Amino acid sequence: MAERERRLTPPRGGVFVPRVQVLSHEDVQRALTRIGHEIVERNHGLDDVILVGLQTGGVPLAFRIASVLEEIEGSAVPVGLLDVAFYRDDIGIRPVLPEAVTEIPSDLAGQLVVLVDDVLFTGRTVRAALNALADYGRARAVQLAVMVDRGHRELPIRPDYVGKNMPTRIDEQVDVSLEGVVLGDVVAR
């Protein structure tokens, strides 16, 4: 959730200064197409698969993967939207406000949930998302797809589908959108 991180990272506010374009628009599309194929391959089809995009950065990626999956298998895959603000472990430590309303289309009991986020960093957002998902039913399995894995995990969490493994410094910022992946810094001005 680079977008969200950028907005909420202390110094709260600041300017994102892009340094390197790591992936182009086309690269991102190719990565999402590959992830789509990997999801189909890994799960032997799309039975009971539901994509859940994490607000806000994972949402456009989830919809893009959904359309890839539809092209591959010919059937629509449900997409849910999840905001993990109420499940974060840093509530009260730094400002946490929900960015958007959560929308899970169905009971998740027995479903195979593929969480989609833009950047996997410390893993705390994913931890919060796993707790949140549990409130919507007992999923058969949860898998994790991320556009960028930037390292620096603080929890034992690993992605199942990765667009790009990208070693970073801890004070860098990664900006992910469908237009590309950019590495830069947040600098106070």
Add this chain to the structure above:
Amino acid sequence: MSRTDARTPTARRAPGGRVRDGHAGPEDGPLVVPEPEERARAARERRHLLSVGDLGVEGIADVLRVSDSFVEVGRRAIPKVPALRGRTVVMVFAEESTRTRLSFETAAKRLSADVMSFSWATSSTKKGESLRDTVETVAAMGVDAFVVRHPSAGAPAAVARWVDASVVNAGDGWHEHPTQALLDCYTIRQALAERAGRAPEETGVECFAGLRVAVVGDVRHSRVARSGVLALSALGARVTLVAPGSLVPPSLAGWPPVSLSYDLDAVLPDVDVCYLLRLQTERGAGAFLPSVREYSAHYGLTARRARLLPEDAIVMHPGPMNRGIEIADDVADLPRSVVLRQVANGVAVRMAVLFMLLGAGAPGPDAATASTAGPDAGPVPAVDPLGGDGA
């Protein structure tokens, strides 16, 4: 891989240092602060909710936005989130109340906070203990928030000065009832969104601009009216107070600009929202009227009057309703009456208020550490972070 920056470790750490320094001193000059961040910071600085006027348009818009998320929580099979785990909320209700107290308790419990509640009638205040001693005693037990209702205006503000905890005004005398105003705004926005065929979360506070609201009845004794008019006027609604002369506040100084009318029948055809107030006989409203029957005849919303309302106007009431006095029995149950929706939304809005006071904003004990750390508030490692590939 993007190891394009072959700088020295010292140089590499420099941006981080700058970032932290920038945060340490607000005197460093204005940051380019993205909007949501600024709002979150405003929330951080906001420790109490004493008057809806303190929130401003942005603050009210924030509460409505966060309430949308909590309405979604309320729709779930398990309508509970762990957001305020380990926080303690105390209900101090020095004036009888069922709905507000239960609504706050439900809200706190759905946020996983611990709720303490004591009965004023059997507490030590009956033995002569002052409000100050009572709340200070309870605060000493380790409390994060007080929800205060009191018959005296200003009591919650006084409590806020005495204790370190957050204080939420749940109604003080004739003064204010901010959460009621917020839940009323939420309910109006919800109704307007439905009318426009949109989801509430897609409807901004612009929908209040030019909205015609009639606030009818015992305005003089009503904290609901004062808070409601403050909030609605701030959002751009045009409010008309409709009341017999004796139940209009003796002075409208300090009120936002409102119109005043003594003729309900003349006002009703031109309103979007008809907000009925309860005749507060316990505050002596009866003494201001020749008779309750006469009041009812002139200012009660009867079935005949309800037909004067425009097709899509809604009828609101803060409860508890005096059926047959300010609202006729059959009108209270009409589809355009959103009274029960107000109650339902009340829980979500109070969850939003508690979350924003205790969760979103409140700096925790290690806020200083967190403020220098990475996005997920982890500690800054001393090792060269370039080594972490992670996958």
